[in-house]
Amino acid sequence: MKVYLDNAATTPMAPEVLEAMMPYFTSHFGNPSSSHAFGRKTKTAIEAARRTIAQHLHCSPSEIYFTSGGTEADNFALTSSIVDLGCTHIITSKIEHSAVIKTAQLLCEKYNVKLSLVELTPDGSVDMEHLEVLLATHGRSCVSLMHANNEIGNMISLTEVGHLCAKYNAIFHSDTVQTMGHYAIHTDEVPIHFLNASAHKFHGPKGVGFIYINKSLKVNAAMTGGGQERGLRGGTENLYGIVGLAKALDLAATHMEDHAAHVRDVKNYMIAQLETNIPGIRFNGRSKESDALYTVLNATLPEGENADMMLFLLDLDGVACSGGSACSSGAAKGSHVLEGINALQPHCASLRFSFSRYTTRVEIDFALEKIKDHCRAATAASM
Ligand code: PLP
Numbered sequence: 001m002k003v004y005l006d007n008a009a010t011t012p013m014a015p016e017v018l019e020a021m022m023p024y025f026t027s028h029f030g031n032p033s034s035s036h037a038f039g040r041k042t043k044t045a046i047e048a049a050r051r052t053i054a055q056h057l058h059c060s061p062s063e064i065y066f067t068s069g070g071t072e073a074d075n076f077a078l079t080s081s082i083v084d085l086g087c088t089h090i091i092t093s094k095i096e097h098s099a100v101i102k103t104a105q106l107l108c109e110k111y112n113v114k115l116s117l118v119e120l121t122p123d124g125s126v127d128m129e130h131l132e133v134l135l136a137t138h139g140r141s142c143v144s145l146m147h148a149n150n151e152i153g154n155m156i157s158l159t160e161v162g163h164l165c166a167k168y169n170a171i172f173h174s175d176t177v178q179t180m181g182h183y184a185i186h187t188d189e190v191p192i193h194f195l196n197a198s199a200h201k202f203h204g205p206k207g208v209g210f211i212y213i214n215k216s217l218k219v220n221a222a223m224t225g226g227g228q229e230r231g232l233r234g235g236t237e238n239l240y241g242i243v244g245l246a247k248a249l250d251l252a253a254t255h256m257e258d259h260a261a262h263v264r265d266v267k268n269y270m271i272a273q274l275e276t277n278i279p280g281i282r283f284n285g286r287s288k289e290s291d292a293l294y295t296v297l298n299a300t301l302p303e304g305e306n307a308d309m310m311l312f313l314l315d316l317d318g319v320a321c322s323g324g325s326a327c328s329s330g331a332a333k334g335s336h337v338l339e340g341i342n343a344l345q346p347h348c349a350s351l352r353f354s355f356s357r358y359t360t361r362v363e364i365d366f367a368l369e370k371i372k373d374h375c376r377a378a379t380a381a382s383m
Pocket of ligand 1: 197
């Protein structure tokens with residue numbers, strides 16, 4: 001049996017998505033910029049995809065720009081904030097995705113802009129009081145805080161952070177890569193300037209995503225070229241990817257409640273089984289709590305001989321998950337997120353399990369047996 005519990009890294013593509021994409025690999029191949037019928041056909045598909053996305057986000061289609069994925073969109077938002085929107089200060093946190101942290105660091109060096117990291121509570125949540133202090137004591141800020149953390153599942157309230165940013169005339173970007181398609185995000189209810197998505201996180205294809213840019217903003221091209229995406233992102237569009245993205249989001253949004261109920265059930269089952277069968281297991285961040293991203297669970301297993309090897313051993317057993325690890329020398333290494341919340345434990349394996357609408361309890365049982373075996377073997381070896 002093969003069990004895939006790494007859906008925060010990527011999800012399998014839904015069959016309906018592939019079906020929607022197929023004609024664009026074969027008969028509908030025209031360049032969307034061409035004015036003939038072949039081009040008009042594919043241009044129409046791209047604009048229909050944009051409308052579908054806008055409908056789910058409660059925004060105008062003109063606020064959606066297709067990109068190569070989440071990373072490009074993160075780069076776009078941060079760069080525009082500094083270069084086009086006059087921000088002289090970036091506020092982010094040390095547990096953001098590297099697409100945000102590394103980009104923020106580089107921009108700050110390049111444009112001589114100050115970078116502040118908002119403090120986190122011990123469980124990895126944003127300290128809102130400190131965020132306000134940072135906003136109040138600097139010039140125009142760009143706040144980039146992810147909607148849900150991809151490793152520990154901690155979430156921010158887009159509304160709360162958005163209102164605080166509005167109070168200080170700050171630009172607010174939220175990396176919504178892990179929540180798009182899993183939570184309803186309505187831009188008409190949240191004061192937000194930029195958010196972004198990556199299709200492969202919600203059963204769409206890889207290499208395609210989008211950025212939402214609030215229509216109040218005037219930004220320049222992220223990529224100069226043939227003027228595609230209304231001049232902001234040149235380059236022939238990833239036509240089949242865009243068609244697949246819209247189909248994947250439509251499926252996810254239409255069945256969101258059912259999918260969420262299923263995934264929550266699988267996750268809660270795994271929590272209960274881990275607690276019963278692995279004494280001493282700990283859960284990181286807020287991942288076990290009901291207010292966390294429901295697709296992610298992050299656990300640290302008790303100290304044991306197999307800690308270093310746990311991911312590898314599980315992989316050999318056919319169980320795919322991910323995580324930061326602790327090396328046997330005692331020096332903790334691995335996830336910058338676990339490090340950022342002081343959750344790395346020497347000699348202990350930390351594992352991230354992430355679920356999708358296709359995950360079953362039978363698969364969880366299989367994974368649990370394997371985890372138990374390796375924990376038992378480690379305990380026996382250390383006796
Ligand atoms: N942001 C978050 C929170 C992610 O989890 C990921 C993917 O791992 C990305 C950004 C990058 O997205 P992409 O793979 O589409 O570039």
